Amino acid sequence: MAISANELQSHHSALLRYALFQLGDMPLAEDVVQETLLAALEKPESFTGQSSVKTWLTAILKYKIIDVQRRRYRDPQLISPLIDEENDKSDFDSLFDSHGHWGSEAPRNWGQPEANLSDQHFWQTYHLCATKMPKRTAMVFTLREVMELDINEICQQLEITATNCSVMLYRARMSLRLCLEKNWFDAKISGTTS
8 A cells, every 4th residue: 555755754743752752852752753754665565554654653663662661771871860670779678568458558549540641741641650669660660551561572672581570660650650749639639730
């Protein structure tokens, strides 16, 4: 099925927003989007028409982003040394009692959290919380929860064990929960968010 360069280019803005959300780096996001559009132009026969052009391009983009994430993971100079996952002493176990039940820090009622998904301030808070996570942990979380890869794919892409992946996902979820409760949900209750 023939797709014109103009039709591909019409999806540039949506692809760039997605890439920027995933990578947090405008020049890198732009490069990945250009690589995506180039790949689509070079192999238009891979578009079978079973999905929309945007869905097809987004699928290509996801794999380009995974390639970038993999390079970041493997090249220590590309990873910010803010937090070392191997030495991360986040003690989420203290949130539970000896029977594995929530202790005094049980999750609070977030009301209707879906309503926050359209709030720009929520996403700013989310990104702030995500940047506080170790880079590899954030990468695993993004690959699993945002890009919806399964554990085996993540382990293969990043060359980690399933146990390591599960631990990083656990830490990411707990870290995000605590950060969002403190900086978004509690702040909304006290009226300190706009």
